[in-house]
Amino acid sequence: MGGFALVPALLLSGAGTIETAAQERPMAFTGARILPISAPPIEDGTLVVQGGRIVAVGPRGEVTVPAGAEIREVAGMWIMPGLVDTHSHLGRGDGGDRSHPIQPDADILHSVDVRDPGFRKALAGGLTTLNVMPGSGHLISGRTVYLKLRGGNTVHDLLFCDDPIREICGGLKIANGTNSIGAAPFPGTRGRSAAMLREELVKARDYRERMASADPARRPARDLRMETLVEVLEGRRIVHAHTHRHDDILTMLRLQEEFGYPVVLHHLADGHLVADEIGAAGVLGASIVAPDAPGGKEEALNASFEAGAALERAGVRVAFHTDDGITDSRLFRRLGGMYVRWGMSREGALEALTLAGARMMGLEDRIGSLEAGKDADFILLDGDPLSVYTHVQETWVEGRKVFDRSYPEDRLFAVGGVGAARGAEYWGDLFHGVVTLDQWRRR
């Protein structure tokens, strides 16, 4: 158990230090078909990573492999960026309680359980970044958290930010339609839902103005709910809006127009019915998922894979999401194939699994494509990512291999079976201060 001694050091070192443990020796993957997403596919490409970041990517003949690099010949494999899930419920966390429909001060960060085996399954599916959200049973159910699945002992180890107390580390989840309607104090109708949201945002605008007053006597007492909404109004925190029915979508667009905050529309069962309106609005994008069959509730009767092509045609940036546990993270890549089946472009579908999602979380400078300087998050696949017969063979996060299908323990999470639901010992063992999975296997 050689890795044991490393545990305290890493626990104390806190967020952001995992990178320092990432490999210092450069690694080059050569011979693969590389899908950078931000550039056309590269046949016989080379990807060089070092220190947790991408150093170079390009055709084999055009990329200089640094001296001393560990070279892996991966001919026949495909390499693409780690997949980005803009809407996940992994981590067994929650946001607001049933006391009030508007709880922007509740942060799911405080309840994420990094030992949820779902995270290991997500890695098996090639996912490396998640927006973990509270549910849709509130108008505002709370703050979301952006997680990098680099492995760790605490949620702090997975954050994109360095300081979860003082920084913005995620978005804000809002919702309309039937899910957030209920008995008082929850809204009873759609009209009331919109009015309550508007009222809260108007209050936040006023709070922000008074807080900025030069006269300390005019400044209000601190209000944690208002503080989060001020971040939204100032464009520093992205709103993730659950909305399904065509009229609910338009309500979300009106709210965005009135208050001008950055917003991503999520789910959009009727998205294809109002695609042009979404395209004309100033939204960051549409994050969608569709079921194999519609229904389950009235507002999801039109849910279908046709929304992807319709939104793409309307010029809307499209990302996909799992909504895990609604769909399994291991099936995320399948959405790309299904949306192409229903008319979306192949390029659009691949971007919707990666870079588009990164943009919807404001993380496009770090993740979502294979470009020099970005995080070394990538996956190796044994074929076309949009084929049912293809499997993720390896998942790398910040230059470390965190999933390898050839290891029985990892394969269990990829495929399922007895033990795949017991996460704690595996996630914990795997990342307790161990620099790479390979080293853990060799201890």
Place this chain on the structure above:
Amino acid sequence: MRGGARGAAPAGERPAATMLHRLLAPAAPLAAATLLAVAVWPGSARAQLAVRGAMVHTVSGAPIPDGVVLVGADGRIQAVGPAASVTIPPGWRVMEAAVVTPGLVDARTVVGVSGILGGTIGQEQLESSSALQPQLRAIDAYNPREPLVEWVRDRGTTTLHTGHGPGALISGQTMVVKSHGRTVAEALVHEPTTYAATLGADAVRTAGGWPGTRARGVAMLRAFLVRAQEAAARDGAGPGTDLALEEGKRILRGEVPLMITAHRAPDILAALRLREEFGFRLILDGVAEASEVLDEIRAAGVPVIVHPPMARHQGALENASFETPLRLAQAGILFAIPSGYEPYFPKTRVLLMEAAMAAGYGLPFDRTLRAVTLDAARILGVDDRVGSLEPGKDGDLVLFNGDPFEYVTHVCGVIVQGVPVSERCR
């Protein structure tokens, strides 16, 4: 038509269940309608139809390159063979496709009984008033105009084994229908096909009259079958007045199998013990932990309807595997892949997509196709009508523009008994 689902009784107790038995049995009110459904189908434009495929998968035989299937005006297959040897009669309509397969047979669904809306609207698959209600007929709960029936039909499912769902010790009966037809009588192929039973935590409730533990559930099921044994002895050959016990007698006589949904390994073993004790015909359903008890299942010779591979690996299915179909195949167990049951999102799974996932996780193409056609039909006892492309069988076909299991392939035609019910690529 044969008299019902295969199931497997313990050795030496396999009953002779024939259509004749069913017609003579008192509780077969729709048997006549069943037979008529083939001949009379109002509103259906049934042409003489030739389907030509660059590859025709008959399932019962080797795939035929450049094959032709002729479907006569009676809705049955007249001929299957290479285009070079099967002449398309003049005047027949010709449909062409890259790949042609038999219509898909969904071995276990609740579509048409469970409606598209969810919640409490149109959800007829589970009655909560009692844990044991084998007298609930599927024919009384089925809505042939349910949008989900059309939805799955347009994606290749031509035959549905539908009815009461999992979630009670015995929730009711199931039946086999075609995914086309205005009324249940028009759609019906066979009923009752099984009694839907559930063992394990999914059949446990805190309500009165329900088992509070899994062991209590098994005890209640045993007590019911014992009462049915006593009723049979008391009533002799004549019928009694307790409808539930009448159905219990049919279970004991082996006329209709119990389809027991059991996911955990202990629940699977409990089902096998019940079968050994009472000698009924058993079909295992679900079996998320089948890999743990493959030897026991194989030794019992019991057919299996496996969980849909994409069913959520949660709750009783937390140990489910995308490879369960592959493991069953490797163990030599007769099994079918179904669409199963979903309460919310998706409102139903789509059989073709579940088969595709099994294929994606290593189940060979031919075995995958068989698990959603001929093997499903065999387990349900309707393989004399559906499940393969053979002369005399129903003209149920699916037309694809590529590998049926690939994500980006489309279903471009669905034919039920010679009627093209869908011609849009999906």
